[in-house]
Amino acid sequence: MNRLSDMQLLVDAADLGSLSSAGRRAGLSPAAASACVQRIEASLGARLFERTTRQLRLTDEGRAYIASCRMAIETMREAEQAVRTGVNRISGTLRVSTPSDLGRNVIVHILDRFMVQHPDVRIVLTLSDSLSRFVPDDVDVAIRVGPLEDTDLVARHLADSWRVVCASPTCVATQGMPTHPEDLADLPTLVITTNAGPRNEWRLGDAVVRVRRYHESTDSEVIRTWAVLGRGFAYRQLWAVANDVREGRLVLVHAPAWSAPSPIHALYHANTFQPPRVRSFVDYLQKEMATLMPSGANNALGLHFG
Incomplete structure (x- = not known):
């Protein structure tokens, strides 16, 4: 239990930004709290905090170690709760990050169903089109679309989605329907x-086209809105524009011939003591995604790609 108390002191110090405040929470004097941290650092052979008279800042080693401390503490609490109640109830905070389009159109609904099954789990969902790195102390599960870079994280394949070229009927009528992928290089386009930097290199079937005339935005919803308004051709995930295509606001351009599959993965820590809520969510997520996108071939429009 001393080890868990040490871990809690470190977590509190990181959260409160003050070793003295963390010590008071644990019933320790500032001197005793400081001595405890020094003892832990000595046993690890690494400095966890950079300490000044005004600021307590985590080192890189501290961020990695305290992220593991959080997991260990929450796992122990869940185990104790399960023993007390006799029921394997999942609880704690689950931090998930995902690209905006996928989060708004797919993940938010999967999380809603997960919350119904596990009401004691608190969800923290981050949506961003600029997510490029996995933040160890902020995220439990990162959902990423596209090829993965080398990583020490566990990557579980969930499904395959499809990128499609789309435009409004007005845009197609004004600019004409492109005949070859290369035609898009000089047509007005919309780029996330x-x-x-701008993602202006599009893989269209066997061709790779670098578009040159484009408006750009960091927000994928802006790109979708511009496309509906007729400002250019967009290259989006099919599930992000499915409703617009069904209702006639957008049309697909040479789908599926100009479409490209994109793998979807769940990334999480390779940790022996992974909290039950993380394991349960990843299992649930994989099952749900397989139902929504079986073999990467089916989609909300009833088209069968691949």
């Missing part, structure tokens, strides 16, 4: 921008 991330931390890595």
Whole structure:
């Protein structure tokens, strides 16, 4: 139990930004709290905090270690709760990050059903089109679309989605329907921008086209709105524009010939003591995604790609 108390002191210090405040919460004097942290750092052979008279800041080693401390503490609490109640109830905070389109159109509904089954789980959902790295102390499960870079994280394949070229009927009538993928290079287009820059290189079937005339935005919803308003051709995930296509606001351009599959993965820590809520959510997510996108071939429009 001393080890768990040490872990809780570290977590409190990181959350409160003060070693003295963390010590008071644990019933320790500032000197005793400082001595405890020094003892832990000595046993680890690494400095966890950079300490000044005004600021307590985590080192890189501290961020990684305290993220594991959080998991260990929450796992123990869940185990104790299960023993007390005799029921394997899942609880605690589940932090999920996902691209905006996928989050709004798919993940939010999956999370809603998960919350009904597990009402004691608190959800923290982050939606962003600029998510480019997994933040160890902020995220339990990161959902990513597209090829993965090398990572030490566990990557579980969930499904395959499809990127499609789409435009409003007005845009097609004004600009004409492109005949070859290369035609899009000089047509007005709409491009999402991330931390890595504008995504103006589109894979259309066997061709790769770099579009040159484009408006850009960091918000995928802006891109969808511009497309509906006729401002250009967009290259979006099919599930993000499915309702617009069904209702005639957008049309698909040479689908599926110009469409490309994109794998969807769930990324999480390779941790032996993974909290039950994380394991349960990833299992549930994989089952739900397989139902929504079986073999990456089916979709909300009734089209069968692949």
